[in-house]
Amino acid sequence: xxxxxxxxxxxxxxxxxxxxxxxxxxIFTPYVSFSILSKKExxxxxxxxxxxxxxxxxxxxxxYHIKDGQEITGYxxxxxxxxxxxxxxxxxTPNTNYIQALEETALVMIxxxxxxQMLNHPILALxxxxxxxxxxEYYICCYEDRVTAFITQSxxxxxxxxxxxxxxxxxxxxxxxxxxxxxxxxxxxxxxxxRTLLQ
Amino acid sequence: xxxxxxxxxxxxxxxxxxxxxxxxxxIFTPYVSFSILSKKExxxxxxxxxxxxxxxxxxxxxxYHIKDGQEITGYxxxxxxxxxxxxxxxxxTPNTNYIQALEETALVMIxxxxxxQMLNHPILALxxxxxxxxxxEYYICCYEDRVTAFITQSxxxxxxxxxxxxxxxxxxxxxxxxxxxxxxxxxxxxxxxxRTLLQ
DNA sequence: CAAAAACCTTATCTTTTGTTAACGTTTTCA
DNA sequence: TGAAAACGTTAACAAAAGATAAGGTTTTTG
Numbered sequence: 288x289x290x291x292x293x294x295x296x297x298x299x300x301x302x303x304x305x306x307x308x309x310x311x312x313x314i315f316t317p318y319v320s321f322s323i324l325s326k327k328e329x330x331x332x333x334x335x336x337x338x339x340x341x342x343x344x345x346x347x348x349x350x351y352h353i354k355d356g357q358e359i360t361g362y363x364x365x366x367x368x369x370x371x372x373x374x375x376x377x378x379x380t381p382n383t384n385y386i387q388a389l390e391e392t393a394l395v396m397i398x399x400x401x402x403x404q405m406l407n408h409p410i411l412a413l414x415x416x417x418x419x420x421x422x423x424e425y426y427i428c429c430y431e432d433r434v435t436a437f438i439t440q441s442x443x444x445x446x447x448x449x450x451x452x453x454x455x456x457x458x459x460x461x462x463x464x465x466x467x468x469x470x471x472x473x474x475x476x477x478x479x480x481x482r483t484l485l486q
Numbered sequence: 487x488x489x490x491x492x493x494x495x496x497x498x499x500x501x502x503x504x505x506x507x508x509x510x511x512x513i514f515t516p517y518v519s520f521s522i523l524s525k526k527e528x529x530x531x532x533x534x535x536x537x538x539x540x541x542x543x544x545x546x547x548x549x550y551h552i553k554d555g556q557e558i559t560g561y562x563x564x565x566x567x568x569x570x571x572x573x574x575x576x577x578x579t580p581n582t583n584y585i586q587a588l589e590e591t592a593l594v595m596i597x598x599x600x601x602x603q604m605l606n607h608p609i610l611a612l613x614x615x616x617x618x619x620x621x622x623e624y625y626i627c628c629y630e631d632r633v634t635a636f637i638t639q640s641x642x643x644x645x646x647x648x649x650x651x652x653x654x655x656x657x658x659x660x661x662x663x664x665x666x667x668x669x670x671x672x673x674x675x676x677x678x679x680x681r682t683l684l685q
Numbered sequence: 686c687a688a689a690a691a692c693c694t695t696a697t698c699t700t701t702t703g704t705t706a707a708c709g710t711t712t713t714c715a
Numbered sequence: 716t717g718a719a720a721a722c723g724t725t726a727a728c729a730a731a732a733g734a735t736a737a738g739g740t741t742t743t744t745g
Contacts, residue, residue, distance in 0.1 A: 352634065352637070352638050354638045359637055359638050361633065361634060361637045361638075373623075373626060373627075373630065374626070374627045374630050377623050377626075377627070378627070383634075384634075412612065413611065413612055413615060416612060416615035416616050416619055417615050417619075419619040419623075420615055420616075420618040420619035420622055423619055423622030423623045423625075423626055424572075424576050424618075424622045426622075426626050426629075427572060427573070427576075427622055427625050427626055427629065428572075428573045428576070428577070430625075430626065430629035430630070430632075430633060431572065431573055431629070433629075433633055434560065434629060434632055434633060434636070435551065435560060435582075435583075437633070437636040437669050438551070438558055438560045438666060438667070438669055439551050439553045439558050439560075441701090441733095442701085442702080443701090461721085461722065461723090462722075462723065463721095463722070463723080467637060468637070470636050470637055471702075471703090472702075472703060472704085473722090473723075474702085474703075474704080474705095474723095474724085474725090475701080475702055475703070476723095477723060477724055477725080478701090478702085478724090478725090479701095480723095480724095481724085481725090640703095640731085641731085641732080642731090660691080660692065660693095661692080661693065662691095662692070662693080670732070670733090671732075671733060671734085672692090672693080673693095673694085673695090673732085673733075673734080673735095674731080674732055674733075676693060676694055676695080677694090677695090677731090677732085678731095679694095680694085680695090
């Protein structure tokens with residue numbers, strides 16, 4: 288995909304948060320860069336500070352932790368979604384997890400430094416603060432739902448919910464990653480699937 | 487506590503996010519109001535849009551859902567912390583849970599309307615956007631940790647972590663609420679406590 | 686102050702999940 | 716293309732959690 292098309296996808300993708308007029312967009316775009324992750328390539332690793340906030344124009348990534356030598360997948364992001372090791376990026380602290388491309392993945396990226404410059408730019412500042420606020424608020428709502436699911440639902444109920452609302456995630460993501468995401472083991476997910484099919 | 491003292495506590499409490507100089511504070515304070523919740527009084531209930539964002543100057547509250555007629559406590563907030571039915575407040579949608587005072591609780595409050603006015607106020611706007619962004623980012627980091635705990639830890643591990651880091655929460659909050667918060671039943675928490683004591 | 690409510694523990698039984706391993710299929714990649 | 720790795724299912728057993736109920740203590744409240 289050409290950069291121009293990626294930029295347009297980016298602009299459209301963030302329109303739910305904030306819209307830039309052409310003059311603002313002209314100031315904005317020089318601050319962004321582009322990158323492509325090949326399959327299995329890492330965007331972020333444990334111990335390193337994450338320097339970029341990204342928008343995925345195509346592809347998919349998974350977020351995972353390593354605990355007792357085992358990988359545990361906690362989240363996924365797909366095309367037209369934002370991606371970052373948020374906490375590390377915002378707090379400038381070493382990252383505690385990994386982000387890895389599940390497919391070849393194309394990114395539009397903003398570095399932390401450039402973001403700071405935009406936040407200090409006389410014309411962009413207010414809009415960028417708002418952008419940051421709305422993104423963060425958006426994620427809070429997602430997280431709130433996720434925590435609520437862990438608190439109020441059984442693994443089986445969480446699976447059913449995901450199956451209903453998770454688009455075609457089961458077609459796209461290996462099942463054992465999804466099991467981790469649901470907070471259970473792959474074996475347990477396999478059983479749940481069998482159980483719920485029979486009913 | 488006198489309102490002046492509450493305001494000072496509020497100012498100090500939000501200083502981790504943003505600091506107001508005296509001139510700004512003078513503009514700021516007329517937008518806030520005060521309230522006291524008596525024990526067991528609800529600040530927010532299911533189905534109603536939450537109109538206030540609060541700072542707790544003294545007391546404590548719990549957040550809970552009702553599922554199949556049962557109350558399930560998902561979170562707590564204490565003095566010097568912010569409190570709101572965030573999602574409802576931000577999105578102007580009916581709230582899906584309850585917030586109830588565990589003790590008599592004193593609040594400094596900002597209404598949604600007043601917040602919007604501050605966000606449009608020429609002097610306050612930028613700082614308020616930043617305030618909102620930093621609060622949201624702060625909560626994202628908290629939520630991220632919470633979800634990570636559900637993904638990577640067993641109930642027993644989550645209990646041990648809470649016992650280590652949860653200050654004196656076990657002295658202050660009924661244990662069956664804490665069980666919900668950990669994602670398990672009260673009976674199960676009682677067993678875990680016995681188990682971990684014996685070791 | 687006394688009755689009622691709330692709370693924690695314990696016991697019993699059931700259900701679910703975790704663990705480990707084996708097996709067959711599919712995918713990957715050198 | 717062919718060996719290796721990855722993946723999903725199933726089985727068997729162990730461990731943990733859920734459900735329900737009973738009992739005793741503490742707290743609440745009229």
